[in-house]
Amino acid sequence: MRPHTGVEMLADPESAPDAQLWRAIAGDDHRAFTALFERHAQAVWNYVYRLTGSWSAAEDVLSTTFLTAWRRRAEVVLIRESALPWLYTVAANLVRNDHRRRSRFLRLAPKLAVPDESRDHAEELAENDHTRQRLTRVLAAVDRLPASEREAVQLCMVGRMSTADAAQLLGINEVSVRSRLSRARTRLRGMTEESFDE
Numbered sequence: 001m002r003p004h005t006g007v008e009m010l011a012d013p014e015s016a017p018d019a020q021l022w023r024a025i026a027g028d029d030h031r032a033f034t035a036l037f038e039r040h041a042q043a044v045w046n047y048v049y050r051l052t053g054s055w056s057a058a059e060d061v062l063s064t065t066f067l068t069a070w071r072r073r074a075e076v077v078l079i080r081e082s083a084l085p086w087l088y089t090v091a092a093n094l095v096r097n098d099h100r101r102r103s104r105f106l107r108l109a110p111k112l113a114v115p116d117e118s119r120d121h122a123e124e125l126a127e128n129d130h131t132r133q134r135l136t137r138v139l140a141a142v143d144r145l146p147a148s149e150r151e152a153v154q155l156c157m158v159g160r161m162s163t164a165d166a167a168q169l170l171g172i173n174e175v176s177v178r179s180r181l182s183r184a185r186t187r188l189r190g191m192t193e194e195s196f197d198e
Contacts, residue, residue: 141191152180
């Protein structure tokens, strides 16, 4: 059991802001963690589903994201009032790591497989390889964006949050969010040769 950190348990975690929840979570408040999970689980699941296109992958990454949050509760300090940008970053990193593992497997699979003339699952995976490569390029390009633009992209383009909601979450005005998205789209087009129009 961890020593008491001096953090008070919250009387009403459901109405507490994320930063206050996170401080309580760092003090091992399970109710605060449950409130944080209930508040953001659907948004994280939607975000991961849009990245992967897979219900099961979204479930797995959602679980691992919140497991990571619990494990790192004492060392992570939220920069903004909301935990959502940090949760999105953890989830995106998990998706990227999984993609790298799958890519290595797909490169090695032909060397291990017994030749078969009939169409199999590996052929279908190979057909999807181009899409996966595009996703990898786009995610890598998003990682290279300046932090303010990356946050706007993660929230609005990947997380499908409205610019008004993103502005409120980031503590800036909506025009600034739109401006960041516009600059990010221009940079991403240059880095990936993909279209990022609205």
